Amino acid sequence: MKKMILTVVAVMSLSMSAFAENDNAENTLNVENYDMNINMRKLAVALDMTFDQMESVEDVHNMFCKEMMLAAHASKDDREKMVDMAVKKDLRYMHYILDEKQYHKYLLLLNTTLRNRGLK
Structure with missing residues (x-):
């Protein structure tokens, strides 16, 4: 017994x-989905950016990455709202930095990335 x-x-x-x-x-997999670090040189080539644009885009993208990691560690209720705010802010800044053709290509790349990671 x-x-x-x-x-x-x-x-x-x-x-x-x-x-x-x-x-x-x-939880680890979930946090990895929010890691938005990318190769800036490849993005610069894909968007045909100038050196000045590349520096500005890199600064904006670093801020976007930090906001996405904050969202990854937030509660489930706040996470979607934080991701939406981070994406909107990123797109607003990118629209200012990039010309129309570059911006539309960036928008396509970002939407594809978010969908592939299950964030949108």
């Missing part, structure tokens, strides 16, 4: 640790 109770307790503790491990893996 004693062995059976100890076996049940051991099995339950193992199953509980497996559930906790799955939650940690899901």
Whole structure:
């Protein structure tokens, strides 16, 4: 009887640790989806940016990355709102820096990235 109770307790503790491990893996994956670091040289080539534009875009993008990481660590209720605000701010600044053709291409790249990561 004693062995059976100890076996049940051991099995339950193992199953509980497996559930906790799955939650940690899901949270890590969730945070990785909000990491928006990109290769700036490739973006500059894709958008055909000037050197001045590249510096400005890099500054704006670094701010966007920080805001997205804040959203990743926020509560589930606030997360969507924070992502929307970060994207709107990023697009507003990018529209100011880039010309129309570059901006539309950037908009396409950003929307694709957000959809692929399940953020939109």
